[in-house]
């Protein structure tokens with residue numbers, strides 16, 4: 001199949017980036033990956049090859065290197081940039097804030113600089129619901145004000161949105177996708193989330209405990225003001241998130257110059273941590289060892305998306321269930337322990 005347009009996917013070997021590479025390719029585009037593999041590895045590229053049956057172009061390079069980005073954009077006549085490459089660990093960002101500002105902000109500026117030099121106008125950016133902090137109203141919509149970020153990581157996402165909003169004056173069209181809690185993996189278990197070291201995020205911790213890598217899962221806090229006392233989140237299948245990126249890019253192509261929009265990517269349904277754990281046990285039949293523990297610093301009590309704007313603008317909504325997401329996450333965990 002001849003591919004209509006090349007799309008630069010920074011961080012395309014990462015969790016959400018790799019799933020988007022699949023969706024792009026299957027929608028008729030040629031994804032071109034730039035990734036330094038600092039938080040991922042070759043196995044994700046091998047997985048992409050197995051799913052797609054082709055090697056998509058891949059450059060092992062740092063996205064802070066604007067010159068390299070210019071070179072890749074020119075070589076492939078790139079029509080749009082999807083910028084996923086960033087660090088995302090809240091704890092690590094607290095311990096090493098400068099690393100986060102250096103990496104997440106520099107790479108965004110380098111991407112924008114490369115777009116300006118080459119005349120590429122369209123950007124799809126990976127943002128996070130972390131920009132809202134604990135919103136005053138939930139479900140939270142895109143007009144909710146930003147609260148002071150709880151971590152340097154969160155601050156980089158807030159700053160990034162501001163930088164992009166300013167940069168559209170250069171003639172860009174940009175969309176910032178605020179992910180809620182992406183979980184799960186591609187069906188077939190050839191790509192998925194590859195946490196480095198002990199996972200911070202809930203679902204990788206659940207699956208690693210279930211497979212015997214961790215002794216027990218601790219649920220952080222049961223005294224929140226929520227129906228069962230545990231935190232509430234909006235868990236969304238990573239393939240739903242990936243599909244929204246293709247829609248976002250196609251939407252941008254219809255917009256006038258200097259257009260900026262931020263959209264929530266969530267299901268609109270709040271699920272408690274305890275409910276998620278119970279659902280995992282039910283759908284997998286695994287006897288998960290879990291205990292209640294104290295609250296984790298910096299956690300938001302409850303947050304889930306108002307997904308109406310993304311539904312109307314993108315003509316998209318999440319379609320995969322929590323059960324499906326957890327089944328896919330579990331299959332992926334079993335696959336990686338077998339060495340895929």
Ligand code: UD1
Nearest residue numbers: 088090128130200201202205218219220231273296298299
């Ligand atoms: C976290 C970040 C968020 C970031 C996202 C990236 C915080 C406060 N927020 O979201 O900014 O965009 O990761 O992936 O860290 N939980 C447990 N036990 C565990 C792990 C988690 O009970 O072992 C609970 C947490 O307390 C939380 C929920 O599970 O209530 C979800 O946690 P997590 O997966 O880390 O996501 P967020 O905290 O929502």
